[in-house]
Amino acid sequence: MTNKKIFELHAEVCRALGHSLRIEVIDLLQDKELCFTDILDVTGGLKSNLSQHLSVMTKKGILKSRRDGQFTYFSLSSKKVAQACRLMREVLMDNLKKQKDLLEKM
Secondary structure, eight states, X not given: OOHHHHHHHHHHHHXXXXXXXXXXXXXXXXXXXXXXXXXXXXHOSOHHHHHHHHHHHHHTTSEEEEEETTEEEEEESOHHHXXXXXXXXXXXXXXXXHHHHHHHHO
């Protein structure tokens, strides 16, 4: 597989992470599996909206799902997903701190 193809696939996964609700779901699932209704209760919003977000993340391999009777449970496909999100959050926090420091110097 060429580097260009890897970059394209990487970009697709990043796009699948490009919504605050999806990042929140990853945070919720970092150490546990939850059923759809539990995720909905914590995140709020519309059932259909959450369903679409979970579907996108499952199709891109970010989440895995399993059915147990009438319930669907979701978990991260890899702990590395949560690690990557935490790392990006650290970059964000570092940038915010730099901006705050710069504003205070003005």
